[in-house]
Amino acid sequence: MKSVLAVCLGLLAASSAVAADVPATLQGRWLAEDIGGGGVVDRLQTTLEISADGTFFGQGGCNRYRGQLTAEGAAIDFGPAAATRMACPPAAMDQEARFFEVLTGAAGFSYDEETRKLTLSDDAGKPLAVLARSDERAQISIAVPGADAVERNQVAYRCGEETVIADYINAGAVSLVTLTRGETFTVAANVIAASGAKYAGDALVWWVNGDDATLFDLTKGEDDPGIPCAPDA
Template sequence: MRISIKACAIALLFLPPFSQASAADIIVPQGLGGTWVAQDINGGAVIDTLRTTLEIRPDGSYGGNGGCNTYRGNLKVEEGGAITFAPAAATRKMCAPAIMDQEQKFFDALGTVKSWRLENGFLHLADKDGGHALRLSASPDGTDIVIHLPQTLSVARETVNYVCDDGQKLSVEYINAMPISLAVLAIGENTVIASNVLSASGAKYTGGQYEWWTKGEEATLYDLTRGENAPGVVCRRPS
């Protein structure tokens, strides 16, 4: 079995297999493929701390993270900029109401898309009347790390966004394949892969110079280079 960790992608996935037969003959135009991040939906702003992604793959499938749930489906691309996203299969997690609201708006908008264009580095997706549905920016490419496990295990992946007391915003992907438990932290321009270690309460992860200790809706980030007794930075999930 393999666990694939992608530095710029994040989610919890329990989806049934789906056929890619309808996508087999799709040729994704140059510039359309890759991972995109929603910047506005139907002309409205998105939550700053929430990362809603759309990955368009060379095989004609698409997927990503709606902000709470991961999803995947097939798309149809035609000449002249016409494009259609077939209904997607998605996980069924529940998150905060504001997150669920944005995710539903994203899925609804994706279902109305009939055309696409690239402009100033942004991907613009429009409905049948040419009205604005989604505007997305390109996401930096990530690097895959593959871990081979000796037996078949179920893998749970979840991404949580935090706002910290020092003003920084952290995106953390939790990957659990018992007995392996990892936290992938995006700290500034760096990605830290931390492994779960024994703790008296909550869940503690260590990686490189950092220690990440979660308790309920809060977590504390410690920079071990500052000394053993240095206070950490408290981070919280947006309400």
């Protein structure tokens, strides 16, 4: 059998043999258009991405976040989310805080097929936020012979003053990692290393040893000591 890796701008979305745990109408990438009836800040994107297995993640407005949800019928429950801890301008932090309050209070959802918009509501049916579907992205599909499933694991790292979101993707003999650093997105492939797991892509090398990693910038030359990275708990 063959497995397909879908490489997307900003994210690699992978199919697997596991049945979907959440309704198909919830799955995909969403962009907040209104939070708590107060709209959103122009050009400040708050996003929500929901996977078939119930994993949710995105950009709150300043920080990346990730958690697990359950959904059945028109009911939804967002579990506790882990988020990075960057400081941003007050407007961004305010929008992010309001959005996280929405996730905490959401108990139901509805989807309008015509407008392609998702409404999250509280347990009394009061709308908390409106999000628009935002799935249009360029894709590259790679068929992997001999692989019948894709394994994924996303980890947030603190690299000096920077947060790096590493999304590890494995299918058969193919081993990739995507690195998201602010608006910069890099796809790196596993290469031979004396120890740990080493990935190279563009001008970056991502070397993982145990729970920690080191980020190297090849444009700085062979003497670059790299930036130590630790999981952002």
